[in-house]
Amino acid sequence: MKFVDVEELETKTRLLPLEEYIELLEITIRKWKTRPLMLGKSSSPTEEDSKLFSVLWSLGTRYVPIADHTDEMKLEVSLDELDVFHNVRGNPVRVYDSVVSLVAGDLPTPLVKLKSLSNSKVRVWAKLEWYHPFSLSIKDRTAWYMLVNAIKTGYLSSGKTIYEPTSANTGLGLVGLANYYGLKIRVYLPYTTQKCMDYVFATMGAEVVRKNVPITTAKVNSVLLEAARDGAVVLNQFENDLNFIVHLKYTAKEIDYQLRSVGVKPSAIIGGLGTSGHVSAISVYFKNRYENVKVFAVQPSGESSIPGIRRVETGMKWLRTAKIDKVVDVSLEEAFQGIIHVARKDGILIGFSGGAVIYALNELIESGEVEGDVVAVIPDHGVKYIELMQSLLTKACPDAPYSG
Numbered sequence: 446m447k448f449v450d451v452e453e454l455e456t457k458t459r460l461l462p463l464e465e466y467i468e469l470l471e472i473t474i475r476k477w478k479t480r481p482l483m484l485g486k487s488s489s490p491t492e493e494d495s496k497l498f499s500v501l502w503s504l505g506t507r508y509v510p511i512a513d514h515t516d517e518m519k520l521e522v523s524l525d526e527l528d529v530f531h532n533v534r535g536n537p538v539r540v541y542d543s544v545v546s547l548v549a550g551d552l553p554t555p556l557v558k559l560k561s562l563s564n565s566k567v568r569v570w571a572k573l574e575w576y577h578p579f580s581l582s583i584k585d586r587t588a589w590y591m592l593v594n595a596i597k598t599g600y601l602s603s604g605k606t607i608y609e610p611t612s613a614n615t616g617l618g619l620v621g622l623a624n625y626y627g628l629k630i631r632v633y634l635p636y637t638t639q640k641c642m643d644y645v646f647a648t649m650g651a652e653v654v655r656k657n658v659p660i661t662t663a664k665v666n667s668v669l670l671e672a673a674r675d676g677a678v679v680l681n682q683f684e685n686d687l688n689f690i691v692h693l694k695y696t697a698k699e700i701d702y703q704l705r706s707v708g709v710k711p712s713a714i715i716g717g718l719g720t721s722g723h724v725s726a727i728s729v730y731f732k733n734r735y736e737n738v739k740v741f742a743v744q745p746s747g748e749s750s751i752p753g754i755r756r757v758e759t760g761m762k763w764l765r766t767a768k769i770d771k772v773v774d775v776s777l778e779e780a781f782q783g784i785i786h787v788a789r790k791d792g793i794l795i796g797f798s799g800g801a802v803i804y805a806l807n808e809l810i811e812s813g814e815v816e817g818d819v820v821a822v823i824p825d826h827g828v829k830y831i832e833l834m835q836s837l838l839t840k841a842c843p844d845a846p847y848s849g
């Protein structure tokens with residue numbers, strides 16, 4: 446049996462129908478090994494080999510096993526032998542030849558133990574996702590993976606304009622990358638996004654269209670229609686499976702790799718729901734890789750609006766295939782309490798969806814629903830939400846100096 450570098454075979458990658466892909470993916474993660482492929486034998490691989498190759502590609506193995514003899518097809522090879530963690534091990538000296546490598550290679554993002562939520566029964570590990578260059582958020586991963594693959598496949602070529610509905614972060618990731626690659630971009634922001642984001646996008650050179658509605662499926666469809674009319678390209682984070690795959694291949698695997706390095710197995714992981722990309726990928730990865738890992742998700746309660754996260758009933762593609770133990774409702778004010786809790790005890794300023802995650806996790810800890818080692822995904826940094834913080838501080842303390 447020989448091992449072939451995945452990059453040599455990338456053109457054979459095909460995205461399968463989601464249900465079929467997830468089924469094969471789950472089996473591969475559960476066994477943590479795979480059978481060899483016969484890809485080297487002929488120019489057109491069998492359908493089964495092609496499917497398995499897609500799964501190994503999306504898990505980010507460096508190699509795929511290729512069999513020369515039928516007997517070898519019976520052997521199975523561990524994913525560790527295929528160097529599954531090669532892409533999340535990072536570069537110790539952190540010197541890069543382009544800003545794109547800051548998303549693609551400055552990994553893993555930090556995982557830090559929070560003293561503000563840890564006690565004798567629980568240790569909380571925060572995955573700090575603002576360590577990305579463009580949007581200072583987890584959404585750089587999505588923007589990068591969708592955009593770079595669209596360029597690779599020819600879907601996005603020079604002269605094309607990108608249209609993208611976004612609450613801000615995916616748009617910021619895309620505008621950074623679009624500028625690097627010399628592409629034009631228009632972002633469609635909902636009314637709930639802070640006004641100051643318009644200035645950020647203007648500075649970056651993106652066109653901003655403000656819509657007086659939240660981001661819903663109907664809204665995304667209207668952008669798709671506008672793009673079709675204008676010959677523009679929508680990468681569509683809500684439907685593009687690469688937004689799930691990037692969190693499987695990187696975010697989830699990084700957490701696994703980082704926890705293993707300190708000899709820890711997670712008892713629970715918690716994150717916020719926007720497109721559901723990162724929570725769904727984490728759920729599929731960890732629930733198949735280890736037994737008894739709980740996955741919790743956070744959504745805004747009732748009419749609350751929390752930047753970056755939405756309610757499940759607004760429609761989330763990958764959540765259908767993922768197992769979530771509980772969805773916790775958090776209001777904007779509670780999310781702010783989560784921010785303040787971490788800010789005043791650990792000294793770091795997290796964003797509002799991170800605040801919602803922390804608030805929900807604190808409730809789960811206090812009710813005894815979680816203990817052991819728990820990972821909280823913190824999507825971005827609080828400095829981006831000054832306008833929102835000002836309005837909440839003003840409401841809470843109208844006489845304070847900052848109410849201004």
Ligand code: PLP
Pocket residue numbers: 582584612614615717718719720721722723724752753754796798799824825
């Ligand atoms: N938090 C913030 C700040 C975000 O911008 C987003 C998505 O835009 C999320 C959370 C949700 O992430 P996902 O789209 O992976 O569900």
